[in-house]
Amino acid sequence: MFKIRLISIITCFVVLCLIYGSAICHAKDVKVGFIYSGDTINDNSFNEMVATGLRKLQKEQHVRVLPRRGGFSMEETVGAIESLLAEGVRVILVNGVPYGNRLGVFALDHADTTFIINDAKIEGYPNIISIDYAHGMGSCLVGALCAWQTKTGKIGFLGANEMPVVKEFLTGFRKGVEYSGQDVEILVRYIRPGVSLKGFEDPKQAYTMAMNMYADGVDIIYSVAGLSGNGAIQAAHRTGNLVVGVDSDQDYMAKGSVLTSMIKRMDIAVYKEVLAIVNGTSAPGCKTYHLANDGVGLSDMTYTRHLLKPGVLKKLGELKAKLISGEVKPDASVK
Known part of the structure; x- marks a missing residue:
């Protein structure tokens, strides 16, 4: 009787996995490559704000984050991307790119990988999500x-x-x-x-x-x-x-x-976009974060x-x- 119940529970879990996909079964398997600009993530500014959103994903969704230095040239960025691809990473976040569509052309050669380009406006590529801020x-x-x-x-x-x-x-x-x-x-x-x-x-x-x-x-x-x-x-x-x-x-x-x-609010934007990928609800294109959706704004001026x-x-x-x-x-x- 116990074995029958156990088999039933396992069967139900497998069915749920098939129905709901990565949101239930594969969140822990998601690896996100993070290509940051400059020499340090902990800059109290641009890179660290993004890292805050990724750390929240690590804690809540148990995704693995693999950081790489890059962003100062197309060559550096491509090198960082290729090292991540070699490790089986299929979600890659690039933090700030001054070469826009050149990266889009590169992305077309890696259709099985989703690229999130933060702080850029890039449209027209089926596997690129770009995040633009007002x-x-x-x-x-x-x-x-x-x-x-x-x-x-x-x-x-x-x-x-x-x-x-x-x-x-x-x-x-x-x-x-x-x-x-x-x-x-x-x-x-x-x-x-x-x-x-x-x-x-x-x-x-x-x-x-x-x-x-x-x-x-x-x-x-x-x-x-x-x-x-x-x-x-x-x-x-x-x-x-x-x-x-x-x-x-x-x-x-x-x-x-x-x-x-x-x-x-790069922390919020990156969190939302990666979570959508984990949940299987993401769509390519440019997403704009502005005053109306609290994507930008002034601090509370506490001091x-x-x-x-x-x-x-x-x-x-x-x-x-x-x-x-x-x-x-x-x-x-x-x-």
């Missing part, structure tokens, strides 16, 4: 906030380099300043000229440049520079000025010196809220609503 929307809030808060009438933008994604942040930032109605000067500097990705990897240079910007009368800097931004945060803390962090909530890194952070001028929070809420409705467009022409 940088301009979040940056528009930053620009308005800085314009309302500056005491010197001079604020700064410190970008890692001049690649299009960084310019998207800058365009939104300028739009926010324009929306504020304040007469504010914007000083723009880049850690590296052109599209050199090393601009994301040089906190020492960022510190020097931020110190110079503060010496020129800037009192708030919007730092869009990944790991390099840590240098700008240090400069703000040393000089008693303010800085705005990016990608993750960096407010804690210099309490009272980081006015706010423009957070990209600086007391510094805000009267009415600023209300005005930020109004601007957010206008950005979501489309009344204000962060990529519209600016002065």
Whole structure:
């Protein structure tokens, strides 16, 4: 009798596995390759935000995460991908790619592998899921906030380099300043000229440049520079000025010196997209994370809220609503 019941239980479990697929049976077998940009995952910014989502998947879904360094060139990235393919990995997340469709063409040769391209807009490939973030929307809030808060009438933008994604942040930032109605000067500097990705990897240079910007009368800097931004945060803390962090909530890194952070919820986006693959519900194409779905937004300003001028929070809420409705467009022409 016991054997009959045991066989019945096993049979039912097998049937459930056949019905529900990987969500029940194979989650522990899923291996996710993580190709991160630069030299370290623990950068308190771009890479670490993604890693947070992957760690949650490890804990809750028991997926295996295999990290690889790459992202600074197509050759590096392809080498990292090939090493993962050799280990039987069929879900590969690439964190930031400046070469877009070149990777799409490569993906076509590996139709049995699903590629998730984070922080990119790539469409038209059957095995690519790309995750795009509304940088301009979040940056528009930053620009308005800085314009309302500056005491010197001079604020700064410190970008890692001049690649299009960084310019998207800058365009939104300028739009926010324009929306504020304040007469504010914007000083723009880049850690590296052109599209050199090393601009994301040089906190020492960022510190020097931020110190110079503060010496020129800037009192708030919007730092869009990944790991390099840590240098700008240090400069703000040393000089008693303010800085705005990016990608993750960096407010804690210099309490009272980081006015706010423009957070990209890469942890949530990556978690959702990989979970959909595990559950067998994923679909290729570009997925956009923006203000309306909490894909981007400002930090809670826990350590600086007391510094805000009267009415600023209300005005930020109004601007957010206008950005979501489309009344204000962060990529519209600016002065």
